[in-house]
Amino acid sequence: MSSSEDDEEEVRVPLSQRQEWSDVEPIPQDDGPDPVVSIAYTDEFRETMDYFRAVFAADERSTRALELTAEVIDLNAGNYTVWHFRRLILESLQSDLQEEIKFIELVANKATYKNYQIWHHRRWVAEKLGTIATTSELQFTQKVLCLDAKNYHAWSHRQWALQALGGWENELEYCRELLEVDIFNNSAWNQRYFVITKSPFLGGLQAMRDSEVSFCTNAITKNPDNESPWRYLRGLYKGNNEAFVNDPAISKVCICVLEKNRNCVFALSLLLDLLCYGFQPTPDLNRILSTWGFSGSDQKYANFVCLILEKVDPMRARYWIWRRDSLPSHIC
Amino acid sequence: MGELEIEKHTQFITSIEKKKDFDSMVMEHLRMSGAYWGLTALDLMGKLDAVDREEVVSWVLQCQHDRGGFSGNIGHDPHILYTLSAVQILALLDKLDAIDADKISAYIEGLQQEDGSFAGDEWGEIDTRFSYCAVCCLSILRRLDKIDVGKAISYVASCKNFDGGFGCTPGGESHSGQIFCCVSALAISGALTHVDRDLLGWWLCERQVKSGGLNGRPEKLADVCYSWWVLSSLTIIDRVHWIDKEKLKTFILDCQDKEHGGISDRPDDAVDVFHTFFGIAGLSLLEYPGLKPLDPAYALPVHVVDRLIFGQPHKQQP
Ligand SMILES: [Zn+2]
Numbered sequence: 001m002s003s004s005e006d007d008e009e010e011v012r013v014p015l016s017q018r019q020e021w022s023d024v025e026p027i028p029q030d031d032g033p034d035p036v037v038s039i040a041y042t043d044e045f046r047e048t049m050d051y052f053r054a055v056f057a058a059d060e061r062s063t064r065a066l067e068l069t070a071e072v073i074d075l076n077a078g079n080y081t082v083w084h085f086r087r088l089i090l091e092s093l094q095s096d097l098q099e100e101i102k103f104i105e106l107v108a109n110k111a112t113y114k115n116y117q118i119w120h121h122r123r124w125v126a127e128k129l130g131t132i133a134t135t136s137e138l139q140f141t142q143k144v145l146c147l148d149a150k151n152y153h154a155w156s157h158r159q160w161a162l163q164a165l166g167g168w169e170n171e172l173e174y175c176r177e178l179l180e181v182d183i184f185n186n187s188a189w190n191q192r193y194f195v196i197t198k199s200p201f202l203g204g205l206q207a208m209r210d211s212e213v214s215f216c217t218n219a220i221t222k223n224p225d226n227e228s229p230w231r232y233l234r235g236l237y238k239g240n241n242e243a244f245v246n247d248p249a250i251s252k253v254c255i256c257v258l259e260k261n262r263n264c265v266f267a268l269s270l271l272l273d274l275l276c277y278g279f280q281p282t283p284d285l286n287r288i289l290s291t292w293g294f295s296g297s298d299q300k301y302a303n304f305v306c307l308i309l310e311k312v313d314p315m316r317a318r319y320w321i322w323r324r325d326s327l328p329s330h331i332c
Numbered sequence: 333m334g335e336l337e338i339e340k341h342t343q344f345i346t347s348i349e350k351k352k353d354f355d356s357m358v359m360e361h362l363r364m365s366g367a368y369w370g371l372t373a374l375d376l377m378g379k380l381d382a383v384d385r386e387e388v389v390s391w392v393l394q395c396q397h398d399r400g401g402f403s404g405n406i407g408h409d410p411h412i413l414y415t416l417s418a419v420q421i422l423a424l425l426d427k428l429d430a431i432d433a434d435k436i437s438a439y440i441e442g443l444q445q446e447d448g449s450f451a452g453d454e455w456g457e458i459d460t461r462f463s464y465c466a467v468c469c470l471s472i473l474r475r476l477d478k479i480d481v482g483k484a485i486s487y488v489a490s491c492k493n494f495d496g497g498f499g500c501t502p503g504g505e506s507h508s509g510q511i512f513c514c515v516s517a518l519a520i521s522g523a524l525t526h527v528d529r530d531l532l533g534w535w536l537c538e539r540q541v542k543s544g545g546l547n548g549r550p551e552k553l554a555d556v557c558y559s560w561w562v563l564s565s566l567t568i569i570d571r572v573h574w575i576d577k578e579k580l581k582t583f584i585l586d587c588q589d590k591e592h593g594g595i596s597d598r599p600d601d602a603v604d605v606f607h608t609f610f611g612i613a614g615l616s617l618l619e620y621p622g623l624k625p626l627d628p629a630y631a632l633p634v635h636v637v638d639r640l641i642f643g644q645p646h647k648q649q650p
Binding site: 029053056076078079080081084087116120123124150152155156159160184185186187190191193194197198227228231232234235238315316318319322 | 358360361362403404407408409411453455456457493494495499500501503504505506507533534535537538540549550551552573574575576579
C-alpha cells in the first residue's frame with residue numbers, strides 16, 4: 001500500500017492529461033487577479049482543486065469523484081467541504097466502509113492527528129459500522145495516543161467509542177499503563193476519572209474511592225510536583241468535604257510530602273483546603289509549620305499557610321491573598 | 333520587552349489577503365475566520381480603515397447559503413464556525429442589516445440537538461465550541477429565544493469537570509479553549525451560576541508558567557492563543573487579578589515579529605493571523621495603552637457589543 005502511494009507521488013499525471021477527466025471543465029477559484037506562485041507544487045494543488053470544484057458543482061457522485069476527493073484530501077486534509085462531499089459519495093455508492101477505515105488511517109498517518117476533519121469522518125464511519133468497529137476504534141486511538149498521549153481528538157473519540165460501542169473492560173488498566181509511562185499525563189488522569197465514574201463494570205465513584213485514593217496518593221508520593229493527582233484526589237471527594245477531611249489517607253499524604261519538601265505548593269494548598277474544611281492540626285503538622293517559624297498562638301494555622309503560599313508561589317500571590325482574606329472564621 | 337508594533341501588525345494583516353502562496357491556499361476554506369481575526373485585530377488597533385469595508389461585506393454575503401448558514405469561503409459548505417465569524421464581521425462593520433437574521437437563526441436552531449447540544453453542521457459533530465457559536469451568534473442577532481436556551485445551558489453545564497474546567501463533551505478533559513467556549517456561552521446566556529468561579533479560577537491561574545505565558549492544559553507549553561482563552565475566561569469570572577498580568581504582557585510582546593509584523597504562538601516561531609489576533613486581543617484585555625477594549629465573551633470590541641446588545645454604553649461585565 002505504501003509503495004503504490006510512493007509511486008503515485010513520483011509519476012503523478014496532471015488531471016488535464018488524464019483520459020477519464022477529459023469531459024470535465026475545471027472551475028478556477030474566483031478571488032482576484034492571477035496569483036504569484038511561490039512554491040512548486042501549487043500547480044498540482046490548484047489543478048486538483050479546480051477539478052474538485054467542477055465535480056462538486058455538478059454533484060457528481062461517482063467512483064472517479066471519490067478518488068478525486070482522496071487526491072484533494074491528500075493535498076489538504078483540512079478542507080472540510082471535501083470531506084462532506086466524500087461522505088455524500090460514500091453514501092450514494094454504498095461503499096465498503098471497512099475500506100474507508102483503511103483510507104482514514106493512511107490519511108491520518110500522512111497528515112496530522114490534530115485535524116478535526118479526519119476524526120469527525122472517522123466517527124461518522126464508525127457510527128455506521130456499529131459495534132463491529134469497537135476494537136478497531138480502541139486500537140486506532142491507542143495507536144495515536146502512543147505517538148501523542150495527550151491528543152485531545154483521540155481522547156474524545158475514544159470516550160465516544162466506549163460510550164457508543166462499548167469495550168470498557170480493560171480501560172482502567174489502559175489508564176494505569178499510560179500513567180506508568182508518564183505520570184504527568186493529565187489526559188490519562190482525566191480518562192481514569194471518566195472510567196471510574198462512567199464504566200458500567202466498576203460500580204461508580206463510591207465503590208472505587210478507597211482503591212483510587214490509594215493509587216492517587218502513591219502517585220503523589222512519587223512525584224509531589226505533579227498537579228494532576230492532587231486535583232484528582234479532590235475529585236474523588238467532590239461535594240463531600242466532610243468525608244474528605246475525615247479520610248486519614250488524605251492528610252497523611254499531605255504531611256508526608258511536606259516532611260520532605262516544605263515548599264511544595266500543591267501540598268500546602270491541599271493542607272489549606274483541609275484546614276478550611278475543619279481539619280484539626282496534629283503534632284506532625286505543628287512540627288512542620290514550626291520550621292517556618294509558626295508558634296500556633298498568635299494566628300490561625302490556615303492564615304499562616306496562606307502566608308507561606310504567597311511566598312513560595314509569588315506568581316499567584318494575589319490568589320493566595322484572596323484565600324487568606326476569605327478564610328472561614330470558625331477554623332483552625 | 334518592547335512595544336506593540338501596531339504599524340507592522342497592520343501591514344502584516346492587510347498583506348495576508350494579497351498573498352497567494354501555498355499556505356494561503358491550504359487556509360482557503362477557513363478564510364471567514366481568518367477575516368474575522370484580522371479585522372477585529374485591526375479595529376482593536378484603530379486601523380479598520382485600512383480595509384475596504386464594502387468589499388469585505390460583499391464577499392461575506394456571497395458565502396451565505398440558502399439554508400442560512402455561512403461557509404468558510406465561496407464554494408464551501410456552511411458551518412456554524414464560519415456562521416459566527418461572518419456575523420461577527422458584519423457586527424464589527426455595523427452591517428448586520430445586510431442579512432436576514434431570521435434565516436440565520438433558523439439555521440442555528442436546526443443544529444440544536446435533543447440534549448441541548450449543537451452540531452457544527454448537518455453532519456452532526458457535537459462539541460461545546462458549537463454551543464458557544466450558537467449562543468454568541470444568536471445573541472448578536474438578538475434572537476436567543478429561537479433556541480432552547482435552558483437545554484443549551486444544561487448541556488454546557490454537563491461538560492463541567494471535577495477540576496472546575498470544561499471539556500468538549502461530558503467527561504472530556506478540561507482544556508482552556510473549551511473553557512472559554514463554555515464560560516462565554518454561560519455568560520452570554522446569563523447562567524454563570526453554573527461556573528464554580530473559585531475552583532475554575534484557580535485551575536486557570538495555574539496555567540501561567542515561568543515564562544509568563546499560559547498553557548491550555550497541565551504540562552503543556554505556553555502559547556499566545558491559550559493565553560487569550562485563559563485570560564478571557566478569567567476576565568469573565570472576574571478572577572484575572574489572580575495571574576501576573578505584567579509577565580503575561582511581556583510574554584505576548586516577546587512573540588512579535590518586530591521586523592515584518594505578526595505574532596506567533598511562542599517567541600521566535602512563525603507568525604500567523606490567528607496568533608496575531610489572539611495576541612492583540614490578550615493585550616487589549618490587559619489594558620495595553622492604545623488598544624480599544626475587547627469584550628471577553630463576544631470576542632468583539634466593547635464599543636461594538638455596546639451598540640448591538642445593550643444599545644447603549646455599559647459597564648464592564650461583572
Ligand atoms: Zn496557539
